Amino acid sequence: MKYMDEYAEHYKDCAWVGFEELEKFMEEALIHAGVPAPDAKIIGDVLIESDKRGIDSHGIGRLKPIYIDRIDMGIMNPVTEIEVIKDKDATAVLDAHNGMGHVAGYKAMEMAIEKAKKYGLGMVVVRNSNHYGIAGYFATMATKAGMLGITGTNARPSIAPTNGVENMLGTNPLTFGLPTDEEFPFVLDCATSVTQRGKIEVYGRAGKALPAGWVLDHEGKTRTDTQQVLEDLTTGKAALTPLGGIGEVTGGYKGFGYATVVEILSAALQDGAWMKALNGFDDEHKAIPYPLGHFFIAIDPEHFMGLDTFKRIAGSICRELRASKLAPGEDYIFTAGEKEYLSYQFRKEHGCPVPPSLQKVMVTLRDRFKMNYSWDFEKK
Ligand SMILES: NC(=O)c1ccc[n+]([C@@H]2O[C@H](COP(=O)([O-])OP(=O)(O)OC[C@H]3O[C@@H](n4cnc5c(N)ncnc54)[C@H](O)[C@@H]3O)[C@@H](O)[C@H]2O)c1
Numbered sequence: 001m002k003y004m005d006e007y008a009e010h011y012k013d014c015a016w017v018g019f020e021e022l023e024k025f026m027e028e029a030l031i032h033a034g035v036p037a038p039d040a041k042i043i044g045d046v047l048i049e050s051d052k053r054g055i056d057s058h059g060i061g062r063l064k065p066i067y068i069d070r071i072d073m074g075i076m077n078p079v080t081e082i083e084v085i086k087d088k089d090a091t092a093v094l095d096a097h098n099g100m101g102h103v104a105g106y107k108a109m110e111m112a113i114e115k116a117k118k119y120g121l122g123m124v125v126v127r128n129s130n131h132y133g134i135a136g137y138f139a140t141m142a143t144k145a146g147m148l149g150i151t152g153t154n155a156r157p158s159i160a161p162t163n164g165v166e167n168m169l170g171t172n173p174l175t176f177g178l179p180t181d182e183e184f185p186f187v188l189d190c191a192t193s194v195t196q197r198g199k200i201e202v203y204g205r206a207g208k209a210l211p212a213g214w215v216l217d218h219e220g221k222t223r224t225d226t227q228q229v230l231e232d233l234t235t236g237k238a239a240l241t242p243l244g245g246i247g248e249v250t251g252g253y254k255g256f257g258y259a260t261v262v263e264i265l266s267a268a269l270q271d272g273a274w275m276k277a278l279n280g281f282d283d284e285h286k287a288i289p290y291p292l293g294h295f296f297i298a299i300d301p302e303h304f305m306g307l308d309t310f311k312r313i314a315g316s317i318c319r320e321l322r323a324s325k326l327a328p329g330e331d332y333i334f335t336a337g338e339k340e341y342l343s344y345q346f347r348k349e350h351g352c353p354v355p356p357s358l359q360k361v362m363v364t365l366r367d368r369f370k371m372n373y374s375w376d377f378e379k380k
């Protein structure tokens with residue numbers, strides 16, 4: 001398969017660090033930054049899962065900058081105190097009090113799964129949280145429990161509405177995890193924008209220009225200058241395009257609509273914050289918390305026609321899709337979750353790729369926290 005044949009080549013400038021070591025490093029760094037050990041375990045697990053699945057934007061790449069920097073700045077609480085605001089049969093509302101999003105997400109999905117076991121469906125929403133990492137982690141908590149998982153979150157403003165140029169909506173993933181009778185579940189885990197900020201950071205680390213169509217400026221023109229785009233997204237001079245792209249011709253309004261659905265479900269059920277209130281700075285440009293909201297839904301197929309039936313039909317649909325006629329020059333049709341499964345298989349053996357700029361971050365954190373690690377990449 002072309003995708004796997006080219007896989008290692010894509011990472012030729014990287015050092016490879018094994019799952020266990022990378023996870024332990026992230027977990028320990030978080031503990032040094034003030035996160036209680038059990039919570040650091042959860043966050044470390046969410047982050048390493050991103051690296052395992054080949055989602056290079058949201059694992060070690062986000063430990064610093066983002067999480068440790070925000071704790072250092074005093075705008076995110078390393079200790080997560082979750083308050084149950086409302087708990088009624090199949091639903092609940094939680095307040096994470098500016099704690100760690102991964103921890104809030106983990107506890108909320110756990111609660112949704114428990115409710116689904118009893119009622120067939122559980123939905124838990126969270127407010128005053130923080131960035132929770134890959135949405136797919138929480139969706140697959142449900143698939144591992146034999147359930148369907150759905151989750152979404154709002155995020156700092158990035159996407160411009162169709163026919164607009166101002167960054168208003170977060171990159172707002174709308175993510176589904178569906179069990180199948182195959183070795184891996186169907187996991188559609190992606191932003192409602194053409195791309196997300198983390199992938200632009202990955203391009204920045206690799207020194208690559210962006211493809212046209214991902215970002216637009218206030219003139220409505222596409223931008224490809226990666227480093228400046230990262231700055232301009234923060235100051236609002238650039239915006240990401242919704243899924244479907246710029247304008248109406250290729251259906252950009254559908255991505256705009258889905259991003260809006262996620263923004264509403266991440267704020268309205270929980271009486272939380274939305275859009276510009278998630279900018280991360282106040283009128284004087286002083287850094288302030290990003291009070292994000294999330295939602296988590298678990299559905300137990302045993303309350304419908306049963307898990308085995310669900311898995312068989314979901315698996316059959318995926319297999320039929322993969323067996324359909326290929327486009328010229330292509331050698332494989334993927335279904336969602338498959339590339340992540342293939343990455344996992346590859347990385348289990350070779351480790352996770354760490355580019356030079358992240359190697360420097362790891363060394364800085366190790367030295368700052370006086371941690372006991374030495375890596376082969378330091379010897380070069
Ligand atoms: N926490 C946040 O605020 C936030 C915001 C946005 C995105 N994210 C996370 O960023 C990650 C990456 O998001 P993204 O938008 O860059 O995703 P992406 O564009 O890389 O798409 C990934 C999804 O598409 C599927 N896929 C990829 N190639 C495919 C193909 N050829 N055929 C069929 N399916 C295919 C994958 O299996 C996966 O489900 C996700 O884990 C997401 O949750 C988080």
Ligand SMILES: O=C(O)C[C@H](O)C(=O)O
Binds near residue numbers: 131196
């Ligand atoms: O970075 C964010 O604010 C959200 C998300 O993780 C993204 O990469 O777009």
